[in-house]
Amino acid sequence: MKRKLITLVIITVCFLLQSTVLRKFAIGNICPNLLIIVTASLGFMRGTKSGMYVGLVCGLFIDLFWGGLLGFHMLLFVLVGYFNGSFQRLFFDDDIKLPIGLIAVSELSYGIAVYFFNYMLQGDFTFGTHLFQVIIPELVYTILVTLVLYQIILHINKRLEEEEQRSASKFV
Amino acid sequence: MKIKNQPRLPGRYVLIILSLLCLLLLGIERFTDTGGPLRIIANYTVVPMQKGISYVGMWISDMSDNFETMKEMQKKNEKLQKKVDALTIDNTRLRQEQYELERLRELYKLDENYSDYEKIGARVVANNGSNWFSDFTIDKGKNDGIKVNCNVMAGSGLVGTVTEVGPDYARVRSIIDDASNVSAIILSTSDTCMVRGDLSLMSDGRLRFEKLANNDNKVEVGEQVVTSHVSNRFVQGLFIGYVSEIEVDPNNLTRSGYITPAVDFSKLQEVLVITKTKQDMVGGK
Numbered sequence: 050m051k052r053k054l055i056t057l058v059i060i061t062v063c064f065l066l067q068s069t070v071l072r073k074f075a076i077g078n079i080c081p082n083l084l085i086i087v088t089a090s091l092g093f094m095r096g097t098k099s100g101m102y103v104g105l106v107c108g109l110f111i112d113l114f115w116g117g118l119l120g121f122h123m124l125l126f127v128l129v130g131y132f133n134g135s136f137q138r139l140f141f142d143d144d145i146k147l148p149i150g151l152i153a154v155s156e157l158s159y160g161i162a163v164y165f166f167n168y169m170l171q172g173d174f175t176f177g178t179h180l181f182q183v184i185i186p187e188l189v190y191t192i193l194v195t196l197v198l199y200q201i202i203l204h205i206n207k208r209l210e211e212e213e214q215r216s217a218s219k220f221v
Numbered sequence: 222m223k224i225k226n227q228p229r230l231p232g233r234y235v236l237i238i239l240s241l242l243c244l245l246l247l248g249i250e251r252f253t254d255t256g257g258p259l260r261i262i263a264n265y266t267v268v269p270m271q272k273g274i275s276y277v278g279m280w281i282s283d284m285s286d287n288f289e290t291m292k293e294m295q296k297k298n299e300k301l302q303k304k305v306d307a308l309t310i311d312n313t314r315l316r317q318e319q320y321e322l323e324r325l326r327e328l329y330k331l332d333e334n335y336s337d338y339e340k341i342g343a344r345v346v347a348n349n350g351s352n353w354f355s356d357f358t359i360d361k362g363k364n365d366g367i368k369v370n371c372n373v374m375a376g377s378g379l380v381g382t383v384t385e386v387g388p389d390y391a392r393v394r395s396i397i398d399d400a401s402n403v404s405a406i407i408l409s410t411s412d413t414c415m416v417r418g419d420l421s422l423m424s425d426g427r428l429r430f431e432k433l434a435n436n437d438n439k440v441e442v443g444e445q446v447v448t449s450h451v452s453n454r455f456v457q458g459l460f461i462g463y464v465s466e467i468e469v470d471p472n473n474l475t476r477s478g479y480i481t482p483a484v485d486f487s488k489l490q491e492v493l494v495i496t497k498t499k500q501d502m503v504g505g506k
Contacts, residue, residue, distance in 0.1 A: 061267070067350035068358075069274040078424040078487065079352050097232035101239055108243075113263050114358070114392075115349045120246030127239045134232065163353055168399070168420075178421040183352050 052209050056091065056103060059202065063087050064110045079186040081194040082156060084111065088126050089155045090148060090195075090202050092133030093140045100130030125162055129155045142207070148199055149192060156191050160184035264362070264387040271347040272360055279490070338456060340374070340493040341365060346390070355398040355423055356381070359492060362389045370454050370498045378483025379403070379448060379459040380492055391494075396461070397423050397486055404452035405430065405461055408445040410438035416446065416461055416480060426487060428462065428480040435469055435476050442467065446480055456499050 063083040071080045084107040092100025108123030116122050133151050140147060164179045173179075343359040361367055363386050371383040373393045381395040396403055401418040414433035422429060430446065444464045448455040460483050467478035 061270075064350070065267075065270055065274055068347040069271055070278065071350070072348040073278070075487075080350065082351070084350075098235050101232070101235055105239055109259075110267075111351065113259060114267070114347070115351050115354065115356075118247055119250045119259070120243040123246065124240060124243035127236070127243060131232065131236045163351075167353060173399075175421070182421050182424065187352050 052213070055205065055209065056099075057106070059205070060084070060087055060103065060106055060110065063198075064107070064114075068114065076190060077186060079183065079190055081190040082159070082187060083194065083198065084126070085129060085156050085159055086152055086191065086195050086198050087202065088130050089133040089152045090199055091206075092130045093136045093148065093151060094203070094206050095134070096137045097131050097134030100134035101127045102130070104128070104130030121166070125159060129159060142203065145196075145199070149195060152195050152199075153188060153192055156188050157184065160187060260385075260387050264389055268346070268358065268360075268387070268390045271358065272344075275344070275346045338495045339497060340495050341367075343367075343391075343492055343494055345489050345492060353420070354394075354400075355418070355486070356384065356392055356394040357489065359391050359393060359494070360389070361494065362387045362391050364388055366496045367391050367494055368496075368498055370500065372448075372454075372456055372459060372495045372498075374459060374493045374495065375484045375489055375491070377460050379455070379461050380484055380486075380489065382454055383494070393492070395486055397426060397428060397482070399423070403455055403461065404449045405446050406449040407433065407438075407440050407464070408447055410440060412436070412438055412440070413449050413451060414446075414476075422479070426482060426485065427465070428482055429477065430464075430480055431475070431477040433467075433476040433478075435474055440464060440467055440476070453499055453503075456495060456497070456502065 063086075067080065067083045071083070074080065088100065088104045088107050091103045104126030105123055108121075108126035109119075111122040111126075112119045133155060136147065136151060160183065164176065164184065168179060169176070341361065343361040343365075345357050346360045347358040349356050359373075367383055367386055369383055369386055371391075373380045373383065379396060381393045381398070381401065383391045384394045385392040394401060395418070396416065397418045399418055399420040403416040404413060405416045406413050412434055414430045416428050416430045419429050433440070442464055446461045446464060448457060448459040448461065450457045462480040462482035462484075465479045465481045467476055469476050
């Protein structure tokens with residue numbers, strides 16, 4: 050219960066930051082994608098199911114406030130959560146290469162998917178401009194922010210796990 | 222390790238169930254109105270939080286403005302005083318012309334004046350967090366008389382239209398968004414053209430215009446572009462921006478180019494919403 054509440058708070062805070070404060074720090078009108086960091090990192094920390102639920106909530110927020118169709122970002126983020134969750138067995142706390150790699154892959158595929166469904170299907174085939182104007186800058190900026198945000202999420206997750214273990218051992 | 226005593230759903234099945242749920246939602250959305258109850262819930266939960274954050278941000282930026290030095294203030298004051306003088310002279314001249322215009326209008330019996338639309342002010346509380354779209358949320362909604370398709374301005378220029386209204390918030394799509402199309406006219410020649418937002422121009426805040434007839438009317442860089450009389454979403458005569466580049470298309474029939482908008486879209490804080498939509502005006506007559 051506590052874990053669910055804290056996860057919801059993390060998602061809400063990241064969402065609010067992204068739509069208000071981070072716009073002020075946008076470089077070249079591009080701001081980082083915090084929600085994909087949250088979805089991906091909680092995915093490989095806690096497994097496929099948690100990843101999917103987190104993705105579902107993040108996607109719901111995006112669809113309600115920034116997107117047009119309800120369900121589109123939800124689906125994308127559920128898939129991102131599942132993909133990252135399947136790497137849970139390879140994940141170790143002290144290794145930062147795997148998280149950064151996974152988040153980069155998630156972000157890149159998210160960008161390409163958005164381009165494909167929102168632009169290419171409407172007859173806009175200038176993939177190059179979209180790649181270099183939005184997808185790549187967003188990717189770089191997101192990875193930079195990951196270095197900070199990932200540590201925070203990791204720390205919160207560790208504390209939660211310790212607490213859960215303690216309460217579990219009390220009952221035994 | 223936890224002891225599993227109840228059968229649990231494997232991840233694959235959860236994935237399939239959630240994906241189907243999303244597809245179902247997409248399908249439902251196709252046929253019904255968007256969002257519905259979820260948006261009402263959002264109005265009372267997330268939007269107030271966004272308002273809070275943006276007010277705090279505004280307060281902080283006000284605070285930092287307070288620390289400007291005396292010297293800068295004096296310099297600014299001097300500059301502004303000069304501007305006031307110049308504007309006063311301008312104003313008197315314009316007022317004289319205004320009287321003349323009114324007299325002539327009366328002669329022509331033109332009773333409608335397009336420049337006076339009823340407006341209400343609103344604050345921008347949140348932007349679109351994704352980099353693919355350019356829209357923002359304002360802190361007024363249905364309760365203040367805002368409707369879908371209301372036009373939004375900032376200062377003297379057009380910003381966009383309202384695409385979605387909640388009880389106390391509204392979402393505005395700006396004209397630099399990739400999905401935005403505005404029917405416009407060049408003020409001096411009255412030729413119509415289409416002003417389109419473009420994702421690749423979004424970062425430098427420019428707009429593209431197309432389908433301007435390639436006739437004898439000469440259009441030069443710096444001419445004003447306003448919304449046209451044929452648009453069904455935009456009321457007539459709202460200022461969009463200045464022509465910054467123009468060239469004849471390869472087909473030799475049309476001209477296209479770029480517009481520098483009158484509004485700085487990266488620094489929007491307060492906007493004005495015109496509460497009457499074009500449909501109201503056309504339908505009312």
